[in-house]
Amino acid sequence: AQKITQTQPGMFVQEKEAVTLDCTYDTSDQSYGLFWYKQPSSGEMIFLIYQGSYDEQNATEGRYSLNFQKARKSANLVISASQLGDSAMYFCAMRELSSGAGSYQLTFGKGTKLSVIP
């Protein structure tokens, strides 16, 4: 079963508008973490924002915020005031505990391609 589901293969947003990228996850762990990464056409993976399962407040980083709804197991990324440079692939990922003690790994969704229109 997929652990991270991103249902939007592609999204369009007008420049300066806000956009929400959806992410749902599946885990039976009580302690977990959720990450969003941006991957421009150049290929590098850029970390955007992190939300821990015990964090009571939604995470924010500049124009990025994470709409965390624990009961629904969703962790949607909100980008405010979109810019042309925001055009990229966006990946949601969940931190899972590896078999080795104190070690973690990330499981990624399939991604959403965001296109910002001038």
Added chain:
Amino acid sequence: EAGVAQSPRYKIIEKRQSVAFWCNPISGHATLYWYQQILGQGPKLLIQFQNNGVVDDSQLPKDRFSAERLKGVDSTLKIQPAKLEDSAVYLCASTPRGTGGSPLHFGNGTRLTVT
């Protein structure tokens, strides 16, 4: 702080040939990961090291893929023999040990094309 270094940036080989990729993680990062990213998909974990020991290699096709991390610093990933379906970007990432909230820091990847 220097980032994760990977080489080569691009590689084109014929099927059944062998290839090796190199990764040097951020200094002091105990945990190193190799991910495979097929075009249009998210990265998939191949192998995870903690220092020089393997933590998870459950998704590594061990009949053709191998990886090592000698001395707990840099790492190499090898494919022998390569298949057409191995065409992908191979991403190396690192993170400090035991820090669940710390993000993985990725290198720029090696884009492999198997013809």
